[in-house]
Amino acid sequence: MDQERKRRVEIVKRRLLQTSTPRIQVALILSLTGLAGFLTSFSLLNLGVLWMWLRYPLAILISYCVFLLLLALWLWWQRRGRDVDFDSSVLELIPSEPFSHGEGFQFDGTGDFGGGGAGGSWGESASSSTTVATDSPASSGIGVDLDLEEGWLIVIAIVALIGGLIASFYVIYIAPLLLAEILVDGALVAGLYKRVKHIESRHWLRAAVRQTLLPAVLATVFFTIAGYALQKAVPEAHSIGEVWSHVMEVER
Numbered sequence: 001m002d003q004e005r006k007r008r009v010e011i012v013k014r015r016l017l018q019t020s021t022p023r024i025q026v027a028l029i030l031s032l033t034g035l036a037g038f039l040t041s042f043s044l045l046n047l048g049v050l051w052m053w054l055r056y057p058l059a060i061l062i063s064y065c066v067f068l069l070l071l072a073l074w075l076w077w078q079r080r081g082r083d084v085d086f087d088s089s090v091l092e093l094i095p096s097e098p099f100s101h102g103e104g105f106q107f108d109g110t111g112d113f114g115g116g117g118a119g120g121s122w123g124e125s126a127s128s129s130t131t132v133a134t135d136s137p138a139s140s141g142i143g144v145d146l147d148l149e150e151g152w153l154i155v156i157a158i159v160a161l162i163g164g165l166i167a168s169f170y171v172i173y174i175a176p177l178l179l180a181e182i183l184v185d186g187a188l189v190a191g192l193y194k195r196v197k198h199i200e201s202r203h204w205l206r207a208a209v210r211q212t213l214l215p216a217v218l219a220t221v222f223f224t225i226a227g228y229a230l231q232k233a234v235p236e237a238h239s240i241g242e243v244w245s246h247v248m249e250v251e252r
Contacts, residue, residue, distance in 0.1 A: 013180035026175035028068045030168055037063035041239075050238045052227030067216075071241065073210050074179070075186045153233035154247070157226040164222035167215040174211060181207035227238045 016022045039061040049055045173180070185204040230243045237243045 008182045009177070009184050013052050013176045013182050016179055016183075017176055021180045025074065029067065029074065030171060032070060032169075033063045033067040045238060052231050053224055055225070055226040056223040057220045060216065060223060064212075064216045066204065067212070068137040068208060071182060071204075072157075075204060078183060079186060096143065097155040136212065137179035148234045149162055153229045154243070157233070157243075160222045160226035160229065164226070167219040167222065170215050171212055178208065178211045179233050181211065205215040 037059040040062045041055050044055045044058060049058070072200065182204045185202045185207050230240065234243050234246045237246055
């Protein structure tokens with residue numbers, strides 16, 4: 001990103017932090033993304049895709065597309081529904097004094113989404129009421145009566161799931177910068193920067209993918225590891241819910 005673009009993105013970022021709640025907005029978008037992933041995984045399970053290590057990355061791929069679609073809807077809402085005004089002082093000048101409310105993008109102060117929540121969870125409820133029994137439970141000293149291999153595989157899966165959730169929370173952390181870049185590039189694509197010279201016009205999707213592709217890849221890797229570990233630990237199980245039922249049954 002060139003220096004002029006960086007400065008304009010910084011102005012928009014600060015305006016977003018002052019007049020709206022970008023992290024809550026992205027948290028809501030991620031919650032809807034997580035719901036899309038859950039529904040995708042549930043649908044694939046009912047279509048016969050029983051392997052968690054395969055179903056989870058497919059669900060993440062579909063949900064990432066939903067995430068980008070929701071960002072497109074957010075940008076449309078900001079440009080059309082909320083009447084974002086791209087002030088000429090932002091488009092043509094690089095401010096040399098501290099940012100104030102009287103310059104830069106003009107928002108109406110009400111352009112945030114209601115609601116909140118953390119990034120979408122990929123946990124599934126049990127898809128069947130079948131009780132999975134263990135053949136020879138043995139005490140392993142890790143808190144439940146699972147054999148040592150099962151216990152460590154489940155621990156690995158839990159760590160991987162936490163890693164995937166951390167990747168989602170990182171997107172919430174960078175939300176102000178992410179939304180600011182989308183707004184700036186969205187303005188360029190829409191032709192609202194007609195008077196700005198020597199700035200490359202980029203599609204907003206480029207910034208969105210650049211900022212979120214790595215967290216999405218990490219989430220895919222982590223959930224694939226989790227799915228494989230859970231499948232290896234409890235081969236009869238086809239969802240996290242069934243693994244949980246197995247653990248509870250062994251504990252009893």
